[in-house]
Amino acid sequence: MYVITDQLKEDGFSTNRLDYIFKRNNGIRKINTLEYYSIYIILENVRINVEGQVLDIHAGNMVFVGPQKNIEFSNCNGNNILAIAFSSSFYERSLKDSLLLNSQIFFNYRSQIFISPLLHIDEMRVIFLDRMERFKNKDKTLYISAAHNAIERLILDAFSHITDEDVKKNVQFDYLYYANRFKVLLQRDYKEFKKVSHYANELNISSRKLTEMTEYILGKTAKQIIIEKIVDESKRLLQHSDYTISQISYELGFTNEGNYTNFLKKHTGKSPSMIR
CATH class of the missing domain: 2.60.120.280 (Regulatory protein AraC)
Structure with a gap:
């Protein structure tokens, strides 16, 4: 036995x-x-x-x-x-x-x-x-x-x-498929693209539909997930790298250090130096 x-x-x-x-x-x-x-x-x-x-x-x-x-x-x-x-x-x-x-x-x-x-x-x-x-x-x-x-x-x-055929037989699996594909695309593109519309276009669905799917599967809007990804990567670089704040802002696709600092303050309540 x-x-x-x-x-x-x-x-x-x-x-x-x-x-x-x-x-x-x-x-x-x-x-x-x-x-x-x-x-x-x-x-x-x-x-x-x-x-x-x-x-x-x-x-x-x-x-x-x-x-x-x-x-x-x-x-x-x-x-x-x-x-x-x-x-x-x-x-x-x-x-x-x-x-x-x-x-x-x-x-x-x-x-x-x-x-x-x-x-x-x-x-x-x-x-x-x-x-x-x-x-x-x-x-x-x-x-x-x-x-x-x-x-x-x-x-x-x-x-x-x-297979796509099997996924589409059930709307819940369809949502799961797109939510997972969104996370894969985000990992690839988050430094360059920070708008929901980019990922929706890549998936050939509307921004509203993508948000509906992520809220259903992940409990968060697509915009929230993008923001969380950037914040998490920011904390990782600030706490575990020797990059300057200016270098990190460039690494994460911000046009300048000021925009990056404003982003972090808005979404974490802290400046980059406070997180570091």
């Missing part, structure tokens, strides 16, 4: 190499996901049998498996496959979280599992194998928060690979 880890019982979340799970279960390679959601980071080729559906998965992919699935692994050692498991109560903190858990990623009507390319492989190794372990040993609350954020990143990466 497959035995879940004590950590999964206690925290509602666990991450382990697959070979450790095999060893813990006396060499048994069959797993039932029970009420848990699972993500497998595949860094070696593996054959997976899920509810009778057999698939060969190549290294460099992620596999998403919903609750109550029987899954068996073969043709692998398991030492280069990371198994992440978590409960709905661990992950669901907002409407967006609930939509993600109930999307085609974990409840795929075309297949027993959802497969997505693994982006930023080296970075994911650091997050799940090194950083998570440090957080676990340092602070439980920080560890749980870091785990949630790391899982969300993997799910959002996978969500971008759901």
